[in-house]
Amino acid sequence: MIQFFAPDIASTQMLPEEEARHAIKVLRSHPGDILTIVDGRGMRYTCRLLSDNPRHADIEIISTEPQPPVWHTDITLAVAPTKNADRMEWLIEKVVEIGVNRIVPLLCRHSERKVMKTDRLERIAVSAMKQSLKATLPVIAPLTPIGEFIAAERADSRFICYCDDYIERVPLVRAYTPQARSATVLIGPEGDFDPVEVKSALDAGFRPVTLGDNRLRTETAALVAVDTIHILNQLSETQQK
Amino acid sequence: MIQFFAPDIASTQMLPEEEARHAIKVLRSHPGDILTIVDGRGMRYTCRLLSDNPRHADIEIISTEPQPPVWHTDITLAVAPTKNADRMEWLIEKVVEIGVNRIVPLLCRHSERKVMKTDRLERIAVSAMKQSLKATLPVIAPLTPIGEFIAAERADSRFICYCDDYIERVPLVRAYTPQARSATVLIGPEGDFDPVEVKSALDAGFRPVTLGDNRLRTETAALVAVDTIHILNQLSETQQK
Known part of the structure; x- marks a missing residue:
């Protein structure tokens, strides 16, 4: 079709x-x-x-x-754009296929990319929506300073993934409660979040999480985080049957 | 590092x-x-x-x-190469980051790509191994006719993912038993597996599975399948703790 x-x-x-x-x-x-x-x-x-x-x-x-989305959690991915534009575009295509409701490109202290046009990302999202037979186009927000995003974010489940282990983190597979009404994941830039950014996220109620023991690139981490939410939701749905 | x-x-x-x-x-x-x-x-x-x-x-x-792999299941991804070479290369990078032991490009009846050089895939795998701080390079097999692969495959858990619903399929999140010693997933070409190929896989003990209700591209399905195994393993490991 x-x-x-x-x-x-x-x-x-x-x-x-x-x-x-x-x-x-x-x-x-x-x-x-x-x-x-x-x-x-x-x-x-x-x-x-x-x-x-x-x-x-x-x-x-x-x-x-x-044609409502086939998943029931409102998923926001807030991610620092990668230095390489192709990697960001690839990420958009993949998370739209897998399922996401909102993508927020984040401006962080260590961001390699401080400006970003979202028109091209929009076109990729439209194409992935059509191709994967969805009828809902995810919202692609403009590049947003991380402080502003954290202060405004109201999702039920909020997570910040980062690499450094100076604060104890829980695996996302444990931290996420399946079928949350809404979930937001923050993924940092290649240089990771600044400790000040991590602190402000924790102060605002974001839970510090890890995606496992592999070192993942920014875009891979973003994809794995979104996919983890879907897989845990699927697991819980099929358990109920 | x-x-x-x-x-x-x-x-x-x-x-x-x-x-x-x-x-x-x-x-x-x-x-x-x-x-x-x-x-x-x-x-x-x-x-x-x-x-x-x-x-x-x-x-x-x-x-x-x-530096043994951080995961404990020997994972084989057998996937029909995508028509677009970039998509296959991207897939190799991502599954190496996330963790895979062997990648077998499959020659199927509906494959868009009937010849394939693996040198470039090798180089991408090396680069992703280095970048994600692994010490084990996944094996990249030469393009293998699907019949030959199915006949020889001996993993404990064997799955075939396909799109058509003429045979009842179980979600992979249900079908996969965490911490399997070895697991193999077959992912078909853009035109899906031929029914004859599906039948020969089922006859050989592969279980028919689905990855959920989204239509995914070949390379996205391959990535999600590998990631599902990792996430279910992680979930079971963290439950045991």
Whole structure:
């Protein structure tokens, strides 16, 4: 199945130009063909293409089906962007496939990257959402200073992963209680969090966690943290059955 | 800490040329400097550099420390290479960081890629081993026809992940018993396994599993499968404590 993305499909009844070009020029869809369209807010539409004009591709909505995420924890990944842009982009693709609700690029004291445009990350997220047959587009926040993020964050379960062992940390597999309503994980930059940042997170109620005994790159740690939440949720769901 | 890789360090007492160039030209190590060297077979050496000639970088071994993997299950990932070579290379890097013992590229009926050189994958594995401070280099097998692999495979726990639901599958989080002595996971190509391949795996005792309700790309599924084994092992280890 191929999904198209049209955030305003319900009001415009028309494919955005880029998606229309893909449907008509690349996939050679014709008037009368049935297309699957998602709005990025959890709704999937079965539509009939009415036009073969890629600049004005009208559609008719045949049916509407809500597609809530298949996971039940609202997951926020707050991560310092990697120096290498490819690694960050790869991370976005993978966590969107695996399932995440919000991604917050963090500006930390030891961040290698102090500015970041999120448009490209948005496009990667859209593509991963379509490809993995989701209908909800994760929120990608602008680059946010870590202090500001910590002060505002309200998730039920909040964790900070870091490498140094000057404060005792619990494995995330132990610290996370499955099926939390909402969970947030902080992942630091290549140079790790500054002790001041760790302290402010702990003071704000974040729990210090470790992902095990392997040294992981920033983007690998971020992926493993999100995946750990999913796996523990799955384990608890299948136990209940 | 920076690790160098020298598979024959114990017998040659000399860094291989590429590693010597990195130590002397890039990192500007001098005679007398202490280097950490791993042999890829589980041994870590603390050495003194004796020369500043990158073509003949003699070292003296000061101490030797076995570094067995931090996980206790012998993990084999048998995966059909992705059409896009980057995705396969990325996968190798990530599973080496997270921890794997053997990677077998599979030739399947629906494989998009029917030939594959493994030298580049080897180099990526070496680099990920060094970077994640491991001393054991996973084995990267040559491209192996799936029938041949299935017939020869003897791991205690054997799983085949596939997308189609014509045969009932169990979630891997349920099917895997933590701390298995050895575990093997088969991951199919973009076009999934052929039913004949699935049948031969099931006949040989592989259990059919699913990784959850998300549609994952080949390389994402492979990564999640390996990570699931690690997370369930970690959970069981921390329960025992």
